[in-house]
Amino acid sequence: MITFRKAQASDLPAIVAMLADDPLGAAREDASLPLAQGYVDAFDAIDADPNQLLAVAVDGGEVIGTLQITFLAGLSRKGAWRGQIEAVRVAGHRRSGGIGRLMFQWAIDQCRARGCSLVQLTTDKGRADAHRFYDSLGFTGSHLGYKKAL
Numbered sequence: 001m002i003t004f005r006k007a008q009a010s011d012l013p014a015i016v017a018m019l020a021d022d023p024l025g026a027a028r029e030d031a032s033l034p035l036a037q038g039y040v041d042a043f044d045a046i047d048a049d050p051n052q053l054l055a056v057a058v059d060g061g062e063v064i065g066t067l068q069i070t071f072l073a074g075l076s077r078k079g080a081w082r083g084q085i086e087a088v089r090v091a092g093h094r095r096s097g098g099i100g101r102l103m104f105q106w107a108i109d110q111c112r113a114r115g116c117s118l119v120q121l122t123t124d125k126g127r128a129d130a131h132r133f134y135d136s137l138g139f140t141g142s143h144l145g146y147k148k149a150l
Helices: 009-020 023-028 037-048 099-113 128-136
Strands: 002-006 052-059 062-073 081-090 116-121
Touching (some): 009 023, 009 062, 037 052
Parallel strands (some): 081 116
Antiparallel strands (some): 062 081
């Protein structure tokens, strides 16, 4: 049975391994142990922030998925809160089994519980399969996002 919970420091190696386990992540992540201090520092900052939720999907004690929700207050839309879902990953050996759909249902429920009136995400332009998946969940590609490396 798959359960969802807030990530713990002991989950960090599994989370980073999932982030590194795809063509884009392999070029920007380093799952070698011991983990780089930056991962530990980022986890500590996320864990301490009440508007961040780093979560894991667990099956039989094994971490099989992860995602991060950032709860954003804003003045637009009459002061509406938004849930920003990022860094969604399912362990390679568990992909295409419906886990991602369960993770999103859980994440959207978390956003509703926090009073969000909108859930949003960004996705790399090269992730065509992910785009189809997000469409199937009822998301619409309504905006174009930009990033600038610093």
